[in-house]
Amino acid sequence: MKLTILFGGASFEHEISIVSAISLKEKLSGFDLNFIFCDQDHTFYAIDQKDMKAKTFSSASHKKMPIVNLTNGGFTQKKLIGSKEHTGIVLNLIHGADGEDGTIAALLDFYSIKYIGPRINASVFSYDKRYTKYLCDSIGVKSVKYEVLNSSEQKDITIPYPIIIKPASLGSSIGVSIVNEESELDYALDTAYEFDKNLIIEPFIENVKEYNLAGYMADGEIQFSIVEEPQKNKFLDFEKKYMDFSRSSQVLKADISSDLENKLKQSFTKIYTGMFEGALIRCDFFVVNDEVYLNEINPIPGSMANYLFEDFKTAIEKLSNSLPHSKRAKVNYEYIHSINSAKGK
Incomplete structure (x- = not known):
């Protein structure tokens, strides 16, 4: 290929x-x-x-x-x-x-x-975390409650500490901070504003269960990877995510119930369908009290999440054979010809 x-x-x-x-x-x-x-x-x-x-x-x-x-x-x-x-x-x-x-x-x-890869519409709704929240609301997928801050306005944060601060349009945990009390807030905001003028503020959920699931559309059906439970400290910071980022061996499947796996796949399907056709994406989910919440969408996951697939080569081949085709409008100048004809030209 x-x-x-x-x-x-x-x-x-x-x-x-x-x-x-x-x-x-x-x-x-x-x-x-x-x-x-x-x-x-x-x-x-x-x-x-x-x-x-x-x-x-x-x-x-x-x-x-x-x-x-x-x-x-x-x-x-x-x-x-x-x-x-x-x-x-x-x-x-x-x-x-x-x-x-x-x-x-x-x-x-x-x-x-x-x-x-993601098409234009899919990119818009996954690149900016604010729009990802709007997408979740529109398709019935739960996400963690949030507030938005902008560098050009003063606004109090009402979410109780501890909180997590994220640049709205950045991945890989760059610029992300956990803030445990008000004395730590200014430094965290300054750090995040170095990367983006818009920030997302969310409650930091201690010891939350996190699961990653990747997939793509081929032959009219979503092909799922295994579900991974990533190993982490307090949260998956840049170093943890990417210093071992070049891994290519398959990770172990998470030890979860079939009911929870189905819930994760149902949420993934809602997110993917009608938006991400042509792309292989990874969705990162939180599970709180047996409820599934989307954390973020990775429209171009690191190393294409190859480590979540048993046969990654076959996955790429199948996806390549199922890419969407965009139609171009045919231009024949019929309208201009009709005007010229009416004028006798």
């Missing part, structure tokens, strides 16, 4: 995307893989598989590699004589801004490139 992995981007999660791409090089060995790196200046580079290692990017060696440009149907690399086409299905592996905010989805749609 031919697959182009698009990674990098101009976001706080740039390095995480690089780690994801390197891990998929191993996990999807045997595929005909191309790697396209989006630098922080939005230049695209074709990266040879042998150069897919962290030092290539940290040392800026990628800048010596061929530049490619988006064209209809794929990426094109200009050569001294002619050009080289990088066609086939693109896997959008850009985390955070660019990849998850709808920017790349819009570009790929504009150039009629088939891709695995």
